[in-house]
Amino acid sequence: MYxxxxxxxxxxxxxxxxxxKFRLVDVRTPAEMSRGVIDGAELMPLHLVPLRAAELTSGGRVVFYCQSGARSAQACAFMAQQGMEDVYNLRGGVMGWVASGSRLATPSRESLIG
Structure with missing residues (x-):
């Protein structure tokens, strides 16, 4: 069990x-990301995580998030299966972040394209 x-x-x-120190990775769709991201997040839609897994395994703690925490939990489970140990899911996702009183930032157009 991973x-x-x-x-x-x-x-x-x-x-x-x-x-x-940690990397923050947003696994939502570009349309969702366009409504706001947690400042400092890397934008990587969930379907790209397996393709870019090698980029994520080097360099320590990684926190994944999505809208509610379900898709980011999938990303976490996948990365754990790849042997990554320092992987975290943001409980409640962006909704939990905003509900806690924290703000979202506007992503750059370039980061949404890719």
């Missing part, structure tokens, strides 16, 4: 505020 960790919005914000 496992992954979960992180809530308050803890993720604390990681930002205290300088904890």
């Amino acid at each position: 496992g992954f960790h979960e992180v809530d919005a308050a803890t993720l914000k604390q990681w930002f505020d205290t300088g904890v």
Whole structure:
């Protein structure tokens, strides 16, 4: 059984505020991303995660998120199956982030294209 960790919005914000090093990956669709992203996120729609898995395995902690946490949990499970141990799912996704009082940023047009 391959496992992954979960992180809530308050803890993720604390990681930002205290300088904890991690990569943040948004696995939503470009249309969803265009409505706002968590600042600093890399945009990688879920279907591209298997194709770009090697990029994600080097360099420590990775936090995946989506709209509600379901698709990002799939990304986490996949990466755990690839042997990645320091992988986290943002519990509640963007909805949980916004509900916690945190803001979304506007992604650049170039990052949505790809």
